[in-house]
Amino acid sequence: MPSFGDFLMQNLQQFWHLTGFYNATWQHFVMLAVGLFFIWLAIKKDFEPMLLVPIGFGILIGNIPFNTEAGLEIGIYEEGSVLNILYNGVSAGWYPPLIFLGIGAMTDFSALIANPKLMLIGAAAQFGIFGAYMVALLLGFAPDQAGAIAIIGGADGPTAIFLSSKLAPNLMGAIAVSAYSYMALVPVIQPPLMRLFTTKKERLIKMKPARAVSQNEKIIFPIIGMLLTCFVVPSGIPLLGMLFFGNLLRECGVTTRLAKTASNALTDIVTILLGMTVGASTQASEFLTAETIFIFALGFMAFIIASSSGVLFVKIFNLFLPKSKKINPLIGNAGVSAVPMSARISNNLGLEYDPSNYLLMHAMGPNVSGVIGSAVAAGVLLGFLA
């Protein structure tokens, strides 16, 4: 029988083998640095803090080294662990529709209803998705993986998570982090492109203020919108159904309490869980691969194509419009969704060239149609490839 001293040493040695210090690898430290960088970006630079703080901290949680063979049931991929239960909302894809419910309950579609032709800008910006899809195929990704990566071009985090959880669950962490990173970088990525593709004369185009939209139209919009889009793309029901449902709660005027809950408390709760678990899912072994680098590169390219195609589409569209109804191409970038950040970029750039040219409300049209467009595109990819 071992002595008491040996007994203590044996247990302490066993405990040492369970600690993070013993199990750490250089990959863990790289990921911890990535997590800290995200938190720094969010707090110091104010880049999408609501998303990057939970994701950044999630990366820290998910990359604490531990002995996976000890059966502690603490890892996010270990069935039955607390993190695994929370992660179910991501892996089974039910967090993103809840976020869409909140987005619907927050968003005023008036700008879009007042000027329905702006919806086409939201459609044009989806070229980013399919441009990236083609390049991803060239790089050797399978069609389902290429579709999951390309959806980053939709600039819509919940849609990206929803689609990648269905088409390429193994790439979801990298796709989600990439999508949210680029959404945070919209103010850096988009303005140079908008300047590049527009002339000074075009940037000064003043659009007529949108007409007032009646409450009846606002109530009809989510109902007709849901029916039409879901009849065309039934695979988009989880996202589009919840988006329009949230909007009906907001606009009908008799469910204010529900709309407030959906747009505030519920969205906040789901955002916390979604961000944290997506961050925690980026474990070093899954994340630090060559594929992740490709995903980030493809995501960046998708963003550039999407923003550019929105702006260029407006320029082409203007060729067919009378002089009094020309659209300022600075609102084209807003077609990539990233609500409302990209619309604010349009507004800020418009004000830079003409201090009296407020483009925000006009840009909100393509901005929210971009949300619808990316959900439709995700539905199409899901229908074709799942």
Add this chain to the structure above:
Amino acid sequence: MNKKLLLALIALFACAASINAQGRRGLRINEVMIANDSSIVDDYGQRSAWVELFNSTFAPLEISSVFITDDPANPTKYPVPIGDVNTKIPKRQHVVFWADGNPTKGTFHMNFILVPGKDNWIGIYDADGKTLIDEVTVPASLKANQSYARTSENQLQPGADAWEIRDRWTENPVTPSSSNKIKDTNDKVDMFAARDENGFGMTVMAMGIVFSALLLLSVCFYIISKIGERASKINKAKAHNITLAATDKESHPSHDSGEEIAAIVLALHEHLNTHDTENTVLTINKVKRAYSPWSSKIYNMREMPRR
């Protein structure tokens, strides 16, 4: 209030019934073996004819109270018993019923047998005993240990209703209680990988669909807005007791820009020389305002409309 509640309940039950009916239509006869000499044995170690049913939907399907029969004149011949948990078929899964004429052996043993050497008709009817869900006639040419099976379980594929004879030692083996096609890849992904290597086809199709969906929505709301504008004009005309033409004129004044009106007023002021002793100079200057409701996030995203 009670009437409303009653109507709501009726609507709810109607929906529930339709959902159930819709699900049952997803039940398919998938594979049949008439003469079983060396194929699978039942839970009593016996070999007999079998009928494989397939839940082609993506939701669990409860098949108790469905009828299986070999006689069109007697559609309620074998009722699948109620109360057995095994009658709930998980999504896209299969169950085998034994045609051994011995229902006392359990839920999956039917009260009729299938006879080799002649055409055997098999049908499944819904719980009402009238609605035919699926049927198949197994040809008399089927030999021992051969099965008669659907070529595809994917209802969206062409030829999904085609049947073929399967044999244990061929490329298309007998597959009781499992899919007729052993799947290790995703057919759709394989098809796109083979036929659309560069992704151009996907891009054209998907962008076409995205544009169509949003164009449809756009046209729909253009029409709705026109109807709304017309209705509001009619209401306005009625309220002011004027004709519709008068409201049109009123809503389209020749000068509606604030800047234009200010310029006209200024010109008139100068022309009429009504300038008196004040030394103020009236002019029009554009001013930059950092804040405006047009640039306000709170008006755009957070404000809740109230009735």
